[in-house]
Amino acid sequence: MTSIFAADGKQTACTIIEAEPNTVTQVKTLDTDGYTAIQLGFGEKKEKHTTKAELNHFSKAQTTPKKFVKEFRNYSVSKNIGETISLVDLFEEGDQVEIVGTTKGKGFQGVVKRHGFSGVGEATHGQHDRSRAPGSLGGSSYPSRVFKGLRMAGRMGGDRVKVKGLKVVKIFPEKNYILISGSVPGHNGSIVLIQK
Amino acid sequence: MQEAVKYIHEQLTVGKTLPKFKAGDNVTVNYKIVEGGKERIQGFRGDVLKKQGTGATASFTVRKISDGVGVERLFPLLSPNIDSIILNKVGKVRRAKLFYLRERSGKSARIKEKRVK
Numbered sequence: 068m069t070s071i072f073a074a075d076g077k078q079t080a081c082t083i084i085e086a087e088p089n090t091v092t093q094v095k096t097l098d099t100d101g102y103t104a105i106q107l108g109f110g111e112k113k114e115k116h117t118t119k120a121e122l123n124h125f126s127k128a129q130t131t132p133k134k135f136v137k138e139f140r141n142y143s144v145s146k147n148i149g150e151t152i153s154l155v156d157l158f159e160e161g162d163q164v165e166i167v168g169t170t171k172g173k174g175f176q177g178v179v180k181r182h183g184f185s186g187v188g189e190a191t192h193g194q195h196d197r198s199r200a201p202g203s204l205g206g207s208s209y210p211s212r213v214f215k216g217l218r219m220a221g222r223m224g225g226d227r228v229k230v231k232g233l234k235v236v237k238i239f240p241e242k243n244y245i246l247i248s249g250s251v252p253g254h255n256g257s258i259v260l261i262q263k
Numbered sequence: 264m265q266e267a268v269k270y271i272h273e274q275l276t277v278g279k280t281l282p283k284f285k286a287g288d289n290v291t292v293n294y295k296i297v298e299g300g301k302e303r304i305q306g307f308r309g310d311v312l313k314k315q316g317t318g319a320t321a322s323f324t325v326r327k328i329s330d331g332v333g334v335e336r337l338f339p340l341l342s343p344n345i346d347s348i349i350l351n352k353v354g355k356v357r358r359a360k361l362f363y364l365r366e367r368s369g370k371s372a373r374i375k376e377k378r379v380k
Contacts, residue, residue, distance in 0.1 A: 070339075072341065075297075239274065244267060
């Protein structure tokens with residue numbers, strides 16, 4: 068992350084996204100597939116790590132094997148198979164975007180961190196070793212069970228998350244960098260989806 | 264990823280020349296203030312407590328004693344609102360962060376001046 072100044076001196080924290088051009092690996096049409104979609108590939112992959120089926124699929128588009136492939140149903144670009152789409156041309160400074168990514172894995176976490184419980188909050192009045200405990204799980208003889216979906220400790224993070232209302236602050240077309248206001252899900256170097 | 268941050272910092276910091284200063288120096292920061300649609304420049308003179316961050320995110324803290332009350336102000340180094348920074352005195356200090364000055368007042372809060380040739 069970094070930050071950028073507006074003309075009036077206001078500083079905005081922003082995330083750098085390296086948006087390399089994507090290659091169209093397949094165009095699905097109503098006649099052949101029953102629906103329309105465009106399949107984009109991104110990132111290079113070695114040939115020895117590619118299965119023969121994948122290799123043939125990419126060779127149809129006359130490109131090298133791609134690491135990540137994603138299909139888009141609603142699209143406005145008209146590109147043929149094998150052509151590249153430059154992402155820095157797709158977005159403009161000031162655009163509102165949504166970012167989809169996988170959040171950082173936090174491991175097994177308690178209810179205070181995972182669900183925002185307050186904890187006990189008091190160290191005195193007989194409290195001991197329970198400052199971050201979840202408290203009661205519910206009633207006793209009725210309902211004689213714990214309700215489904217009750218918030219408890221467990222694995223946190225590593226979820227697919229969409230962040231809305233972010234803004235494209237600046238674009239560096241020569242290096243394919245896009246600066247987006249605020250933070251985006253995931254660790255450094257993770258892959259995100261930018262939606263307009 | 265580090266390369267990307269470095270590149271963007273180079274792009275953002277281009278064309279900015281500020282005097283070199285460090286913690287312990289006495290500086291005057293001439294800061295642009297918009298008041299009722301009019302812009303004027305206000306000076307803030309004090310000792311630099313710390314400099315932190317790199318590239319486009321770097322900032323520094325200036326502390327002064329105003330009417331017997333310590334006032335600290337944090338400036339982003341590359342803010343477009345900074346009109347100029349004037350280096351008044353070069354201080355002789357042994358630390359990079361001078362937070363110990365907050366507990367001191369009067370004589371003991373002075374910083375020795377370094378004679379620059």
